[in-house]
Amino acid sequence: MVSFEASDIKKIGLGLTGFGVIFTMIGLLLFFDKGFLAMGNILFLSGVTITIGVKSTVQFFMKRQNFKGSVSFCVGFFLVLMGWPMIGMIVETYGFIVLFSGFWPTLSVFLQRLPVIGWVFQQPFLTSFFERSRGRRVPV
Numbered sequence: 690m691v692s693f694e695a696s697d698i699k700k701i702g703l704g705l706t707g708f709g710v711i712f713t714m715i716g717l718l719l720f721f722d723k724g725f726l727a728m729g730n731i732l733f734l735s736g737v738t739i740t741i742g743v744k745s746t747v748q749f750f751m752k753r754q755n756f757k758g759s760v761s762f763c764v765g766f767f768l769v770l771m772g773w774p775m776i777g778m779i780v781e782t783y784g785f786i787v788l789f790s791g792f793w794p795t796l797s798v799f800l801q802r803l804p805v806i807g808w809v810f811q812q813p814f815l816t817s818f819f820e821r822s823r824g825r826r827v828p829v
Contacts, residue, residue: 702740709733721774730766730781750788758787 695703709732716725738746750759765781768774800810809815 699740702736705732705736705739709736723769723772723774726769726774730769755788758784762788
């Protein structure tokens, strides 16, 4: 098994990303609280930037095949900051799904290999759902 050594900067980036996801979930649970949603967005984006680097982040968001997702994500982010959290989160969720659609095959393999609940993701109806997106494009 290959060991993965993370630097302190990457650990901070992963922590910020995690806090961003947590703040976003709290904002959704509190009926689209714009303060938590905005804070979650800012923490998530800063965490991703610190984790993979500024150059890789800019390259990822500026790729031609990611253009529709990038624009949707940025418009949703702006709408949340301007005080329209429900519409902003809908647009942002669409952008997030389009942006990170290349990661779904990797996620499906990971979920199928989990010890306790992996058998759920090995069911034929779920594997056929994940197989549809496999092989389309590389995420980064």
